[in-house]
Amino acid sequence: MxxxxxxxxxxxxxxxxxxxxxxxxxxxxxxxxxxxxxxxxxxxxxxxxxxxxxxxxxxxxxxxxxxxxxxxxxxxxxxxxxxxxxxxxxxxxxxxxxxxxxxxxxxxxxxxxxxxxxxxxxxxxxxxxxxxxxxxxxxxxxxxxxxxxxxxxxxxxxxxxxxxxxxxxxxxxxxxxxxxxxxxxxxxxxxxxxxxxxxxxxxxxxxxxxxxxxxxxxxxxxxxxxxxxxxxxxxxxxxxxxxxTPQAALEAAARVAEAAGITPIVLGDAIEGESREVGRVMAGIALQVARHGQPVQAPCVLLSGGETTVTVRGTGRGGRNVEFLLSLAIALKGKAGISAIAGDTDGVDGAEEIAGAVISPATLSQAAALGIAAQTSLDANDGHGFFEALGAGVITGPTLTNVNDFRAILIR
Incomplete structure (x- = not known):
């Protein structure tokens, strides 16, 4: 997608x-x-x-x-x-x-x-x-x-x-x-x-x-x-x-989901706000789907775009997409059946040549096994350091285009 x-x-x-x-x-x-x-x-x-x-x-x-x-x-x-x-x-x-x-x-x-x-x-x-x-x-x-x-x-x-x-x-x-x-x-x-x-x-x-x-x-x-x-x-x-446009990009991703038998839900192409706050909100939506089948039954994917922001307080290596994913993973608490990707469509999240990352239900436990606390990484705005240690970064190289951020939360 x-x-x-x-x-x-x-x-x-x-x-x-x-x-x-x-x-x-x-x-x-x-x-x-x-x-x-x-x-x-x-x-x-x-x-x-x-x-x-x-x-x-x-x-x-x-x-x-x-x-x-x-x-x-x-x-x-x-x-x-x-x-x-x-x-x-x-x-x-x-x-x-x-x-x-x-x-x-x-x-x-x-x-x-x-x-x-x-x-x-x-x-x-x-x-x-x-x-x-x-x-x-x-x-x-x-x-x-x-x-x-x-x-x-x-x-x-x-x-x-x-x-x-x-x-x-x-x-x-x-x-x-x-x-x-x-x-x-x-x-x-x-x-x-x-x-x-x-x-x-x-x-x-x-x-x-x-x-x-x-x-x-x-x-x-x-x-x-x-x-x-x-x-x-x-x-x-x-x-x-x-x-x-971002909307056309989300529609292209939705067609991929539909071809795989997964219901796409486009939450919006213009979502803004602090990355970590958006992560918490979207975790709540994903959990509602997983627990109650609302607003749609699984398997489905929540798609969104836009440009969130990060107020930098720590000294880590970060970007708005990995900040979003860290917050999302923490809020999901390893919930089975939910995984996600977030990345900048230009291939650069923040100031590094890393587009974004992926999370799975095992993300937090994998980090803990390495002695890494997700909340500590989030507090330090160190999303890239966190996902690099897990080998979960998404590296595309320069894509030679840019329709801003892409987020997909897959619920099976």
């Missing part, structure tokens, strides 16, 4: 059906995200050879696809931006300057683009952005909150790339990795009008107690740097086309 979810979001399978017709002028491809390289490759394969095509996209280190013929692929750091991402962002802005209405800007956006497009506004340094990113990642802030802040410190996000590309025609192809598939949130919406405000960004930072350098505070208070809003001429005629 996990593999089916990933395959459903492959740009090779989905992107060609969403391409616009070539324009009378030039086509410039730009983009950012963990799927940017595979999306660019899919564009090259499908684009007519006799039509002009050039561009530049930026992806995460290790998520490239080798050299392409007409589109340059740059790799940079995620989730904390680096100088390579900053340089790529400025080059992308430069690529879309001076175009005409006869030209087309084809923008390829996927999850991770916020960190990879790191062109700061005047007065903000890359070091400032790195520090704020790290603080937000550890705070437990939701993705919408993090991207609200990122938009208001960026020269390219929050619709500013669309401003730079005008008056060219703009078509954005998006792989969604956020709850609700809001294109203004995915990669912080570089080509989409921004409904959030500087005041909201300041409120997010205050809510999580994140200290700001005076220069950054000044930028967030200066109305000259407010992001472009709906109604701005830059967005007239701009199109956004969603080519892959």
């Amino acid at each position: 996990f593999q089916a979810a990933i395959d459903s979001a492959s740009p090779d399978h989905t992107l060609p059906f969403h391409l616009p017709m070539p324009p009378a002028g030039h086509t410039i491809v730009v983009g950012a995200g963990k799927a940017a390289a595979s999306m660019a490759r899919a564009v090259e394969r499908a684009w007519p050879q006799d039509k002009p095509l050039s561009g530049l996209v930026v992806t995460r280190y290790g998520h490239g696809v080798g050299a392409l013929d007409r589109i340059e692929v740059v790799e940079a750091s995620h989730p904390v931006p680096d100088a390579a991402g900053e340089a790529a962002a400025w080059r992308i802005l430069d690529r879309v300057q001076g175009l005409t209405p006869q030209d087309l800007v084809l923008c390829l956006i996927s999850g991770g683009g916020s960190a990879l497009l790191a062109a700061p506004l005047p007065g903000v340094t890359l070091t400032d952005k790195q520090a704020i990113n790290r603080a937000l990642l550890r705070s437990g802030a939701a993705i919408e909150e993090m991207n609200c802040v990122r938009k208001h410190l960026s020269a390219v996000k929050g619709g500013r790339l669309a401003q730079a590309a005008a008056p060219a025609r703009l078509v954005t192809l998006v792989i969604s990795d956020v709850p609700g598939d809001d294109p203004s949130v995915i990669a912080s919406g570089p080509t989409v009008a921004d409904a959030t405000t500087q005041a909201e960004a300041r409120a997010v930072l205050a809510r999580y107690g994140i200290d700001l350098p005076p220069s950054v505070a000044a930028v967030l208070a200066d109305p000259r740097f407010e992001s472009p809003k709906p109604g701005n001429p830059a967005f007239i005629g701009a199109e956004t086309r969603m080519i892959a």
Whole structure:
């Protein structure tokens, strides 16, 4: 089921059906995200050879696809931006300057683009952005909150790339990795009008107690740097086309379950909250099925997606999917007949090249036999260390796509 979810979001399978017709002028491809390289490759394969095509996209280190013929692929750091991402962002802005209405800007956006497009506004340094990113990642802030802040410190996000590309025609192809598939949130919406405000960004930072350098505070208070809003001429005629979503991934997994004679129950594609809390809630649902056959009889599988969060308090190696699984396993207490998988569809849970893990009724006893207490690992946010010791990690390598988290709880 996990593999089916990933395959459903492959740009090779989905992107060609969403391409616009070539324009009378030039086509410039730009983009950012963990799927940017595979999306660019899919564009090259499908684009007519006799039509002009050039561009530049930026992806995460290790998520490239080798050299392409007409589109340059740059790799940079995620989730904390680096100088390579900053340089790529400025080059992308430069690529879309001076175009005409006869030209087309084809923008390829996927999850991770916020960190990879790191062109700061005047007065903000890359070091400032790195520090704020790290603080937000550890705070437990939701993705919408993090991207609200990122938009208001960026020269390219929050619709500013669309401003730079005008008056060219703009078509954005998006792989969604956020709850609700809001294109203004995915990669912080570089080509989409921004409904959030500087005041909201300041409120997010205050809510999580994140200290700001005076220069950054000044930028967030200066109305000259407010992001472009709906109604701005830059967005007239701009199109956004969603080519892959978490819901489609869950539906692909559900078809696998049905073919195996297992009833799929899709709990939601936009589930948020603290990972450990979501784990406890889903354990309660799974136990209700196992004990009482409600809301459905076993065998069945509870499927869900979205993006949970982790408030980091320990010093372990973790990610939101393994944090969820640790909490789930503890709450299930080894209940017979229940197993689960959780993983990030991009192949990276947290900051490690580990997609997620699996649990079974034997997980807690296996850990105890190794002298490992699951609750101690959870308290330390050490999900990767826990599942690595058990040999229960799921390692896919870069999947070259990203429709966020995938969770399946199988009840037999």
